[in-house]
Amino acid sequence: MEIAVVGAGYVGAVTGAGLAGLGHRVSFVDRDEGVVERLKQGAVGFFEPGLGELLAENRERIGAGTDLAAAIAASDLTFLCVGTPSRPGGWCDLRAVRGASREIGAALAGSGRGHTLVVKSTVPPGTTAGVIRPAVEGAAGRGPGEGLRVLVNPEFLREGSAVQDFFSPSRIVIGSDEPAGTEVLDRLYEGFSCPVVRCGCSTAEMIKYSxxxxxxxxxxxxxxxxxxxxxxxxxxxxxxxxxxxxxxxxxxxxxxxxxxxxxxxxxxxxxxxxxxxxxxxxxxxxxxxxxxxxxxxxxxxxxxxxxxxxxxxxxxxxxxxxxxxxxxxxxxxxxxxxxxxxxxxxxxxxxxxxxxxxxxxxxxxxxxxxxxxxxxxxxxxxxxxxxxxxxxxxxxxxxxxxxxxxxxxxxxxxxxxxxxxx
Ligand SMILES: NC(=O)c1ccc[n+]([C@@H]2O[C@H](COP(=O)([O-])OP(=O)(O)OC[C@H]3O[C@@H](n4cnc5c(N)ncnc54)[C@H](O)[C@@H]3O)[C@@H](O)[C@H]2O)c1
The missing domain is CATH 3.40.50.720 (NAD(P)-binding Rossmann-like Domain)
Structure with missing residues (x-):
């Protein structure tokens, strides 16, 4: 598959490198030019055992840039992996998630192409239904059922063993609010032997928080x-x-x-x-x-x-x-x-x-x-x-x-x- 990964920090870099390791073509998008430049060299700005090797081994299938629209235009599937830090009062800061969702929607506007957005960022229950989906659909100018799918696939990797955790996760959670539409993730994860939990988007979000x-x-x-x-x-x-x-x-x-x-x-x-x-x-x-x-x-x-x-x-x-x-x-x-x-x-x-x-x-x-x-x-x-x-x-x-x-x-x-x- 042609996959875009938006946000190439710990989660995005490991997810993208892992997906490239499974044979997919991956375009990393990050707004931080330093992150992008390092990825172009097959490197990241943090220590994670095995990640450098995984990026190097799969270099021919990996691209990186700051141009989100170009990456989305060339892909069928986008993983949203931007940060969700704490706001001063403790609530989750959703600005990066909201902003990236709008940009992804805008990149799909007018194309009519089918696309699946997979939310990997940890977000409070209700965020995909109440914030991400409206932002993507609004910017894309498409309504529900018009070829845009939004799924939740929370990340459980542990820093320090993240590469191993990507290839051998304890479980895969796939959240969807539509009766069909998870086929693209089903295909992506078909080689994994761990339990796969299927549920609604808010439930998937709550599983991660819980x-x-x-x-x-x-x-x-x-x-x-x-x-x-x-x-x-x-x-x-x-x-x-x-x-x-x-x-x-x-x-x-x-x-x-x-x-x-x-x-x-x-x-x-x-x-x-x-x-x-x-x-x-x-x-x-x-x-x-x-x-x-x-x-x-x-x-x-x-x-x-x-x-x-x-x-x-x-x-x-x-x-x-x-x-x-x-x-x-x-x-x-x-x-x-x-x-x-x-x-x-x-x-x-x-x-x-x-x-x-x-x-x-x-x-x-x-x-x-x-x-x-x-x-x-x-x-x-x-x-x-x-x-x-x-x-x-x-x-x-x-x-x-x-x-x-x-x-x-x-x-x-x-x-x-x-x-x-x-
Ligand atoms: N780090 C972990 O161990 C871990 C594990 C599970 C889940 N998570 C969750 O995954 C998400 C990402 O965490 P992380 O540790 O990888 O964060 P991070 O801060 O390391 O990386 C986030 C990246 O997103 C980029 N970014 C932000 N807004 C962007 C935009 N609009 N367009 C493109 N790029 C953008 C930033 O420049 C940064 O490189 C968070 O929601 C976190 O809670 C993290």
Missing amino acids: SNAMLAVRISAANEIGRFCKALGIDAAEVMRAVGLDDRIGPSFLNTGLGFGGSCLPKDVRALVELGRSLGQEPALLSAALAVNDGQPAALLDLVEARIGCAGRRIGVLGLAFKPGTDDVRESRAVPVIRGLLERGATVVAYDPLAMDRFRPLFPGIEYAATPGEMLASVDAVVIATEWPEFEDLDYGGLAVFDGRRCERARKTARLYEGLCW
Whole structure:
């Protein structure tokens, strides 16, 4: 198939590269010329294992440009993958989605050609029916049933294993509000062996939000219990390992520590909280999940203050990415940790194996160590903010370590050691 991918960030780039890997011809469209120029060279501006190779292997089937109309004119199917960040109040910012939908519609105006738009961006339930569809149809000058199909196909990839997740997803969700019209996606995904869920557009949108809400609630439940464990002198990691052996519960997402960050969980839970309020329903549990999450960095800072005092100290922060395996720093837990250390009068030295370049603009005034060894040699204490596996190989002897991610080596060898929930 000839496929356009509008928005070539994490989701768009992986989706497009994966589709090219399946043998389709893909035209990336992004309004950011830097993104486009990099894609023309077969590269992206972020780290994602295997993505560079996938782009390179399929280069002859991949194009990139800023001209949306040209890409749409040459394709049968468009994936909408633009960002949907949080607005200041927590609701989802739909400006990019609305704007791109209008542009896609305008590109199809007057052509009479059939076209399928697939919404991959995470949007609140009702957005495809209430915002995207009217925008596309309005700009295209076509009514429902006049050859324009809009489907929802939410994305569940995890940064750090996104390429693998593209080829082996846990499930494929196809949302459609028409009795027929999903054939193009059925064909696209016919080689995949995972469950395929078929539902209406709003249901598909809600499935994505609900998945992220469940993950966030689970992490915050573990963390709240983890804080009780810490106060009681109980090791929360030991507790959660045993809790996870119950097959009704399962082991994943029970790690206690600094909590969740990244570009999805916090923003999607905030949007769901606002959605609940707009329905006149108090989102008690989801609001609590956010509050517990916000409390974790604050609890770690309290531990540092209580044990060594921050003012005048030189404190290292190990880990700036929101999780290991990525250089994405969006809503990283290192941000409130570093802000809090600076507010309390500490000098901060930061290190991350991948994410320092992306983190620097957030905190241009702190020091960045070239190697973890260089940092450890120059600080009074260390905060571990991301569970990079290589932090298990460092020498913490003689140091005070405040661990937000449970580094066993630090736990066993630090001079003074405080775990957040253990
Ligand atoms: N990152 C993830 O792990 C992940 C996982 C699942 C779902 N999602 C969802 O997927 C969507 C995209 O997320 P992302 O992390 O890839 O975002 P991103 O910010 O990395 O990429 C979005 C891209 O869209 C481009 N863009 C914005 N408006 C445009 C327009 N009108 N025309 C062309 N390009 C435009 C931007 O320049 C940017 O390159 C979001 O809704 C997000 O919630 C993300």
